[in-house]
Amino acid sequence: MGEPRYVVIAGDLMKKIAAGKWPVGELLPTEPELAAEYGVSRETLRRALKRLELGGLISRHPGTGTRVERLEPVAAFTAQLGSVEELTQYGEAAVRSVLSVESVTVDAALAEVTGLAEGSRQVCVTSVRRDPDRSDEVVSWARVYLGPEDAKAVAGDLEEGRQLIADLVEARTGRAVERVVQQVRAVSVSAEAAAHLGLEPGSPGLEFVRRYYDASGALFEVTVSTHAGDRFVYETVLQRR
Template identity: 30%
Template sequence: MLDLGSIDRADDRPPYRQIAASLRRLISTGRLPPGEKLPSEAELIAHYGVARMTVRQALQELRGEGLVVAEHGKGVFVRSTPPVRRLASDRFARAHRKQGKAAFLAEAEVSGHKPGVDQISVTTEQAPAEIAERLRLPEGARVVMRSRRYLANGTPVETAVSYIPESIAAGTAIVSTDTGPGGIYARIEEQGHQLGRFTEQVTARMPTPEERRALQIGAGVPVITLTRTAFDLDDLPVEVCETVKVSHAFVLEYDFPAR
């Protein structure tokens, strides 16, 4: 039997926030485990003695935090997708590309997820000023821009946009929807640009309306933004990738030597 608590009329918090706090506590302590169905609206109304709108506000708050998902005609469930562990020291290993695995595929499998990708768009455009600077391209230079959305167990967790100089990408599978085994980096290396190093910049912020729609998250769920630049062995930048990640869907893990 779940201990749903009760409404404290002396509490400064509105009732819906108190209900949300009680359900949040049950989720965080594992009393409501991933995949578990929450009590129905009718049950919550009866237990707390509140109006339906109050219960819906509480559930909406939890949905906005990414803690629960609503399934039409079935109810509200604790989100079941555990974080994808992003192993930064291993995700770009050449061994993965030789096995035909792109980075997200490799890390999703390690985390026990079924990876997927959709909403793929490939265009050739003039490089935005910041991207041209990162790629050391002259003003007006063109790049192949690849946009896609990544899924873990069917749930959107990340969007990514890669920019590759047209001089590298033209005439390769990089300009196709399916880049083939090993992904973009395998194709870049086939062009004679063996990868030597990467730099990454990581920030956090609230999502834009477009990002909320693409990632299917509420306005209260922050996102992680990561901008990566790939360099070949001659230290020539060969790709810039801008990713937007659902904050609760990832654990970013870095391994580096102490010097």
């Protein structure tokens, strides 16, 4: 599998900046112009620009544009999230199958795990993700908590999908992910999760809790996913930029 499109675009833009196509202090073409040049969506283009921004090559100013700040990236180690798909490690390759959708009231225990307000009403989407090449192998078991309005907006898009639910919410409501906070811990796999993962209840597993925040800082989605401890490796790459 090749590199994601936004990574390729970022690399090309870095080469052009290093070659002096846009001198320090000059503005890059607008996002619509660059997106059209590369034949991608503005969201993909923004992900590419974010990589340049993290490297200190550019600065982005609403209403003014994207300005070149330096010709070579800053030398630093960064652990960065280029996309939510990278965060999950299996991204859009694994196929989602929805097991149930139900309305729940957040109790004290669930509030502690998710960070959702105790007593709030949420819609819980329980699902599994399957290996696209081996449909009998479940990659993960998860519960996704959404507000009722967001859940209603994406209800028709959930079944047998590959796209992340956070991306579905953005497509249907315009609410985009600005920040994701992830926690990982070792757990004993619950009986319900074990039944789908093909494990004995109590087997060692990894639990990921991901909290999705929009541009206003509002928490609008929480995903709690479980993976078999002996079949899943989570890798973080620190790259000198």
